[in-house]
Amino acid sequence: MKKIVKHDQDVIKQHNKLMILDIIKKQRPISRAEITKITGMSATSIGRFVSELCEEGVIRETELTSSGVGRKAIMLDIEPGAIYTIGVDIEKKRINFGIMDFSETVIVYHRIDYQSQKANPEETAELICREIRGLIDREGIPYEKVIGVGVGVPGVIDYENGIVQLSTTFGWKGVAFADLIERELRIKTVIDNDLKVKILSEYLYGSAKGSNKTALIGIGTGIGSALIINGEVFRGGSNSAGELGHTTLDPNGNLCECGKRGCLQTYVDENSLILEARRVADISDVRQVFAAARNNERWAKEIVSRTALYIGITINNIVCMYNPDTVILSGELVENYREIVDLVEQHSEQVIWEPFKGKFKVIPSELRGDAIVMGAGALAMQHFAPLAGSWA
Known part of the structure; x- marks a missing residue:
């Protein structure tokens, strides 16, 4: 007794x-x-x-x-130097790293070009571990003070078990990616969907500070969303809530990389803009589309306007489902071409259901390209720092 x-x-x-x-x-x-x-x-x-x-x-x-x-x-x-975490953001063509100290400040960023979609998970994990070791050594941080690694990955993630269930971006399926990192580095590792990591950082440090219910839409080489309610990321039954890109607009529409037709991302993401533009011009990069639109070329302005309309429709769908007080637009398409935000707001006037008009705000991401690294570092801090009950 x-x-x-x-x-x-x-x-x-x-x-x-x-x-x-x-x-x-x-x-x-x-x-x-x-x-x-x-x-x-x-x-x-x-x-x-x-x-x-x-x-x-x-x-x-x-x-x-x-x-x-x-x-x-x-x-x-x-004491900022008491413990550290590493945030990792895996993109199609590069990997971003950051070291976060106990004050939740990213003290150094590091980026490398890397064709993640052309590599297998083991090769990617090996590269990440090598870069993390080099980063820790260069900064002169005692290895034992690094208590965790957080990784943002596009796709459906089994967050509790550290498994990439499906990433159509990289072609990965059923990959125990957290374990690949953890076994090699001997540092505890947590992985999550990239947009869920991103909205966590916006809630803690960026556009969503003070918001009770925020929805984030990520638009770039794909499209997805995430929702945070009173500081808690909404995950759904299998942590796959927010896979907007694969909601169906037209069952007879464009063929998606997932194998279905008419998925939202085939109308909104960068690839869809490029494919549409190639019908009238020799286009290889989305930057050319926006340059032409800024040049008042009619075909380009039409494509950008149409994209903004679909984003407005997407916002309406999210608002009708979740009734957030804030909607954050993020991703390369928004961050590199801020003028699209004004177009989205114009189109939203047409498509937002009347009861919700004026009841929420639409704002661009404040943290931009650093958001996932910051969120991944914060995720690891929440899991493995003293506040989570595990002393360094």
């Missing part, structure tokens, strides 16, 4: 300690007295837990002191 009581006491102490660390992390810099007020715990208990956290190297006393009347109080902050 005594052992059970002792165990319960240890669990409560650990919970209180993590709670205090969480408060410091979210409200830094903060004084011991302020923590006492927030928690309702005694000043003695707060002092003891703070001392332990300082000894463990995850928080530190700053040179700042509290302002106001009475005795000055030394402020507490987290």
Whole structure:
């Protein structure tokens, strides 16, 4: 019986300690007295837990002191160099990396050109591990302080087991990708769908800050979406909620890479724009389409306008289903050609169902190309940092 009581006491102490660390992390810099007020715990208990956290190297006393009347109080902050995570964003033609410290700041970015869709998963994992090792060495970070790796991958991801169930972008199916990284690096690894990772970063650091319910639409070489409600990513039954690109617009329409006809992405993504443009011009890159549109060439303006209309229809469908307060437009198509956002807003006036007009805002991504790296680093931090109950 005594052992059970002792165990319960240890669990409560650990919970209180993590709670205090969480408060410091979210409200830094903060004084011991302020923590006492927030928690309702005694000043003695707060002092003891703070001392332990300082000894463990995850928080530190700053040179700042509290302002106001009475005795000055030394402020507490987290120690950014206590632990690190690595964020990885795998794209078709490149892989992006970032090292995130405990303050959730990405201290260094690294990008390499790589044809991921032409490589097998093992080759990709081997390259990622090699680049991560080189990045850690170059930054002079002690290997043991890197507590986790987060990876954003396009496709349907078994998030809990670290498996890429299906990525039509890369042609991967049933790949235990997190395990490939973890076994090689000996660092805990979590993977998730790239847009779910992206919306997490927008919620924590970007356009979705303060939003209760945000939908994100990603438009580039494919199209997808993600939803975050009160800080929780909406995953659906198999973590595949948001696969907008493969919703059907026309069962007799364009043939999609997934094998079906009339999928949304065959009307909106970059490849569809290029195929449409080739009917009237020698086009090999979507940049040429937008350059022609900016040049007032009628065929190009028509293609861009039509794409904006389909994006507006997509927004209407999402709003009708989920009723978000914010819709974020992201992806290379939006980030490289911001004028399309204005066109989308114009078309949305025609297609948004009346009860929802004026009830939500449409905004471009604030974090742009860095969002997935930041979100992947944050995902790993949430899973493996002290706040998740695992001490470095």
